[in-house]
Amino acid sequence: MKKFVNDPKNYIPEMLQGLALANPDSLRYVPEYNLIMRADAPNDDKISIIQGSGSGHEPAHVMSVGKGMLDAACPGDVFSAPPTDYVLETIKRVASPKGVLLLVNNYTGDRMAFEMAQEFSEAEGTKVRTLFIDDDVSVQDSTYTVGRRGVAGNFFVMKAVGAAAERGAELDEAVRIGEKVNSVTRTMGMALTACTPPAKGSPLFELPDDEVEMGVGIHGEPGRRREKLQEADTIVRELVDAVADDLPYASGDEVALMVNGLGGTPISELYLVYGIAHRLLADRGISVARSYVGEYCTSLDMAGASVTLVRLDDEISDLLADPAETAIRVF
Amino acid sequence: MKKFVNDPKNYIPEMLQGLALANPDSLRYVPEYNLIMRADAPNDDKISIIQGSGSGHEPAHVMSVGKGMLDAACPGDVFSAPPTDYVLETIKRVASPKGVLLLVNNYTGDRMAFEMAQEFSEAEGTKVRTLFIDDDVSVQDSTYTVGRRGVAGNFFVMKAVGAAAERGAELDEAVRIGEKVNSVTRTMGMALTACTPPAKGSPLFELPDDEVEMGVGIHGEPGRRREKLQEADTIVRELVDAVADDLPYASGDEVALMVNGLGGTPISELYLVYGIAHRLLADRGISVARSYVGEYCTSLDMAGASVTLVRLDDEISDLLADPAETAIRVF
Numbered sequence: 001m002k003k004f005v006n007d008p009k010n011y012i013p014e015m016l017q018g019l020a021l022a023n024p025d026s027l028r029y030v031p032e033y034n035l036i037m038r039a040d041a042p043n044d045d046k047i048s049i050i051q052g053s054g055s056g057h058e059p060a061h062v063m064s065v066g067k068g069m070l071d072a073a074c075p076g077d078v079f080s081a082p083p084t085d086y087v088l089e090t091i092k093r094v095a096s097p098k099g100v101l102l103l104v105n106n107y108t109g110d111r112m113a114f115e116m117a118q119e120f121s122e123a124e125g126t127k128v129r130t131l132f133i134d135d136d137v138s139v140q141d142s143t144y145t146v147g148r149r150g151v152a153g154n155f156f157v158m159k160a161v162g163a164a165a166e167r168g169a170e171l172d173e174a175v176r177i178g179e180k181v182n183s184v185t186r187t188m189g190m191a192l193t194a195c196t197p198p199a200k201g202s203p204l205f206e207l208p209d210d211e212v213e214m215g216v217g218i219h220g221e222p223g224r225r226r227e228k229l230q231e232a233d234t235i236v237r238e239l240v241d242a243v244a245d246d247l248p249y250a251s252g253d254e255v256a257l258m259v260n261g262l263g264g265t266p267i268s269e270l271y272l273v274y275g276i277a278h279r280l281l282a283d284r285g286i287s288v289a290r291s292y293v294g295e296y297c298t299s300l301d302m303a304g305a306s307v308t309l310v311r312l313d314d315e316i317s318d319l320l321a322d323p324a325e326t327a328i329r330v331f
Numbered sequence: 332m333k334k335f336v337n338d339p340k341n342y343i344p345e346m347l348q349g350l351a352l353a354n355p356d357s358l359r360y361v362p363e364y365n366l367i368m369r370a371d372a373p374n375d376d377k378i379s380i381i382q383g384s385g386s387g388h389e390p391a392h393v394m395s396v397g398k399g400m401l402d403a404a405c406p407g408d409v410f411s412a413p414p415t416d417y418v419l420e421t422i423k424r425v426a427s428p429k430g431v432l433l434l435v436n437n438y439t440g441d442r443m444a445f446e447m448a449q450e451f452s453e454a455e456g457t458k459v460r461t462l463f464i465d466d467d468v469s470v471q472d473s474t475y476t477v478g479r480r481g482v483a484g485n486f487f488v489m490k491a492v493g494a495a496a497e498r499g500a501e502l503d504e505a506v507r508i509g510e511k512v513n514s515v516t517r518t519m520g521m522a523l524t525a526c527t528p529p530a531k532g533s534p535l536f537e538l539p540d541d542e543v544e545m546g547v548g549i550h551g552e553p554g555r556r557r558e559k560l561q562e563a564d565t566i567v568r569e570l571v572d573a574v575a576d577d578l579p580y581a582s583g584d585e586v587a588l589m590v591n592g593l594g595g596t597p598i599s600e601l602y603l604v605y606g607i608a609h610r611l612l613a614d615r616g617i618s619v620a621r622s623y624v625g626e627y628c629t630s631l632d633m634a635g636a637s638v639t640l641v642r643l644d645d646e647i648s649d650l651l652a653d654p655a656e657t658a659i660r661v662f
Contacts, residue, residue: 002523002540002634004563004600014563015599018606022622058599059661159662192333209333232335232345263597266632267659268346268389269335275349291353294659301597303333303632320662328598328661330390330625331490331654 001201003301008198012055012077019062023327026066033089034082036062037072041094046165047174048072048094051103051158052087053110054079056197057218059328060154060297068324069162070103078197078300079219081109087117091126099127099171103157103178105150106134129171131178133157135187135308137246138215138223151218152260152297153185153308156320163322181316186249188242189306190223190235191216193264195299214238218262218299232269236276239307244284249309251285256292256320258308263298265305270294273305281309290320332532334632339529343386343408350393354658357397364420365413367393368403372425377496378505379403379425382434382489383418384441385410387528388549390659391485391628399655400493401434409528409631410550412440418448422457430458430502434488434509436481437465460502462509464488466518466639468577469546469554482549483591483628484516484639487651494653512647517580519573520637521554521566522547524595526630545569549593549630563600567607570638575615580640582616587623587651589639594629596636601625604636612640621651 005011016036020029028039042048051061052074061073074090076082091100100121104114111132118128135153142149161169161178169177191213194203204220207213212235215223224242249255259274261267274293281288289312297306310316336342347367351360359370373379382392383405392404405421407413422431431452435445442463449459466484473480492500492509500508522544525534535551538544543566546554555573580586590605592598605624612619620643628637641647 002543002560004523004566004596004604004636006562006564011599011603014603014606016602018602018604018609018624021606021609021619022602022624056599058597058602063598063602192335212333229333231337233337235335264595264632264634265335266389266594266629267394267626268342268387268629268631271346271349271353271389271394272342273335273349275345275352278349278352288352293349293353294661295598296661298597298599300599301595301634303595305335324662326661328625330627330657330659331651 001196003198005198011198012075016062019327027327033074033086035072035074035086035090036065037094038065041071042096044096046096046168047098047101047171048096049101049103049161049165050090050094052082053105054081056300057297059295063327064158066324066326068166068322069158069326078199081113084113084116087113088120091117091121095126101161101171101174102128102130104130104132105154106132106147107144108146109144127171129175131175133182135182135185137186137188137242142217143221144219149217151187151189152258152306153187155296156185156256156310157181159324160316160319162324163319184311185308186243186246187306187308188239189216189262189304190214190239191262191302191304193303194220195263195302197300216304218297220299232272233276236273237280240277240280243307243309247311249286249311253286254289254312255286256290256310256312257281257288258292258296260297260306260308261295262302262304263295264301264303267294270305277307289317332527334529336529342529343406347393350658358658364405364417366403366405366417366421367396368425369396372402373427375427377427377499378429378432378502379427380432380434380492380496381421381425383413384436385412387631388628390626394658395489397655397657399497399653400489400657409530412444415444415447418444419451422448422452422459426457432492432502432505433459433461435461435463436485437463437478438475439477440475458502460506462506464513466513466516468517468573469519473548474552475550480548482518482520483589483637484518486627487516487587487641488512490655491647491650493655494650515578515642516639517574517577518637518639519570520547520593520635521545521570522593522633522635524634525551526594526633528631547635549628551630563603564607567604568611571608571611574638574640578642580617580642584617585620585643586617587621587641587643588612588619589623589627591628591637591639592626593633593635594626595632595634598625601636608638620648
């Protein structure tokens, strides 16, 4: 295993310490609960938004905390749902009188932790709603999931409800917006290589040098099939076809197009993939109004990428265009 | 080779097409000269800033074109300097009456191409100055370099002169600022793995599973030495010591700290590295006023990272804080 790591069991806490040190004005780290929160949370004038999940998907979700995005993120260990009491404590610390919105990618472990935390919080009088995200078209049911998995498209739900919250939206309105965004968002990814969890120290699954996993999950779950490595045009066509045919997206649609790197693929390749996807959509009469190229939801050091489409309307476009500030920035 | 690639000889043009498609309002791509320029360049009210280099270091430099940064970038093929006539044409297309500033990382091939282009441009009456960047403390002279190499610290020169240019700085003033930033900027990197150039199809150099290259160059040039893979604390201490002792940076200094990923290392590891570096600097009495964690200057899919320090004064801090807009963005 060639990684920057000390004791593997401190991998996530040490990452979170670094994150907090790099953002002393905007973020607070609460080590007892593995929790990253906005320094200015809670804000009584807005609903509070929390997302949690296993770690290893950074920048999702701890690096998505900030103005216009999340109020807090409570990650579990690598690829493990956060414990219920961590979620509960996170809710307590950032709860606003306007309510709390929990965003949960659709995995059984995450659902359980967040549903229990919601029950406990409601019993204590906190107003809580939960929104499940399931944008992955690859498979129905999977290793850790009943139904579809939630993957990189989750960014658009965070961004839209985050913007709505800053504008003062009530909890029910934010849920309506988030459900709408999720309903018009579709993703499929593929792996060129497996990833290596620090605590395991070796690749999570075996993928021969000449094969790829089409439709891979972000925890290395199997996708639709293994196939021989092919040129980029062929791979990207398969991803775009799977995504575009699913909703389906139709000629005349205006979309946001995201090409998300899974962790080990450099940005030069992601832009090459983006160019192919953009042209394939143009061939279908689908026009790209907003572009996102980079890492949004990764799987540690996995080489590979996913393609996400969001069908835009005026409301969604407008919310996606609002400003936001998180740890992930260039300047 | 597991990459998103069609014909390897089209790797760079296809990446640049994708970059232009993702940024239709702000960037223009001129395929005849491999050139990415601001859609609104030249702007007669400001000096024009150009950087070129071999490709494979993205986001440097084609994804650093935009308001407050570069007016154009003319990349060569992977790890190859751009041809002189490409540089010359780039100067012609974005030249402003206030003058043109060429930023060149200190590699012999790049120096030759840019120095010849400067001569030709001056002969045609264009006002041109060139600024060489050599922030890498690892080695004196290297495979492609006389003197020190220019690496990730180059970002700070681009950012500072880019901001000065937007404020209306004259050419000589921008050169003064750029030289000052370069003089207080130091970097050292290390490789966990080699990178694989698409046209070669195999790793550029051999690095055993239990060894790392300390002080590696961004084209895989040898650094100070090979050593056994060690825990993150030990690796980062060696990088921070080499960088901090070089200028040297002293107790009481205020710095910008960049942890730059070399392409294959995920952001979770970069924040872990950042946390260690931040604490080691605190032990030396050096305080971090600005933080940069992510990919700024890569070496294709190489796993590894570099650490950069910039000693800040009011002028540099102020210029670094100015807004800028490039293709690399989250939202």
